Amino acid sequence: MSTDVDTAPAVGDSERRRRTRERLMDAAFDVFAEAGVHTASVEAICERAGFSRGAFYSNFESKEELFFALSDREVDKTLARATDIAREVFPASAPNGEDVAEVVRTMIQFVRGEANWHRIVAEYRLLAMRSGDVATRYLDFTRRLNERVGDMLETITLGAGLRFVGDIRLISRTLIALSSAITEEQMLGGQSTDGRETEGDPLDFEAIVAYVHLVTEPAID
Numbered sequence: 001m002s003t004d005v006d007t008a009p010a011v012g013d014s015e016r017r018r019r020t021r022e023r024l025m026d027a028a029f030d031v032f033a034e035a036g037v038h039t040a041s042v043e044a045i046c047e048r049a050g051f052s053r054g055a056f057y058s059n060f061e062s063k064e065e066l067f068f069a070l071s072d073r074e075v076d077k078t079l080a081r082a083t084d085i086a087r088e089v090f091p092a093s094a095p096n097g098e099d100v101a102e103v104v105r106t107m108i109q110f111v112r113g114e115a116n117w118h119r120i121v122a123e124y125r126l127l128a129m130r131s132g133d134v135a136t137r138y139l140d141f142t143r144r145l146n147e148r149v150g151d152m153l154e155t156i157t158l159g160a161g162l163r164f165v166g167d168i169r170l171i172s173r174t175l176i177a178l179s180s181a182i183t184e185e186q187m188l189g190g191q192s193t194d195g196r197e198t199e200g201d202p203l204d205f206e207a208i209v210a211y212v213h214l215v216t217e218p219a220i221d
Helices: 013-035 042-049 053-057 063-089 097-112 115-130 132-159 168-188 201-214
Strands: 162-164 216-218
Touching: 013 042, 013 053, 013 063, 013 115, 042 053, 042 063, 063 115, 063 132, 115 132, 115 168, 132 162, 132 168, 168 201, 201 216
Parallel strands: none
Antiparallel strands: 162 216
């Protein structure tokens, strides 16, 4: 049975609003993954979250606005986890080629595990191709994603005694595109997206490792 946000436990308005938004985004993630962004309805999201349409529209103007709020949240979580993974894998001493390859392998396995998110973003990219309004917001999302991935990459490599050679934004964009293309191809081919080794993984892995080696060098003070 749906409940309006006004029936939530007596907490501060800002905290109540934050919890409501989080529950709506959690529900939207599941519904988008199951039904698709275009097909998913506000009603289905509200039903999954246990809220009324009034609660939805008091927090988001539209399904599209919810999607972009969800996008920002998922990017935050993914980049934070990817950074932690890289720091865990890199040795305390100066890394060598094998260390860099291991970090790339670990992070690729983590990203491949986000299959539902890949499906959601891929569908929204198609919607953006058909709508100028959606395209404007989608391009802004990809620009911000590229900037944040670039910042993450610089933080990781500097902490490991490495630095990128060239424009970090271009490098970031290339790595995002390469990783996304490989993941989508494996999903279409029915390969595992949970990090397990599958046929085709070695070449995909080597392609990204080779690119990382081309664009990094030891940092020298």
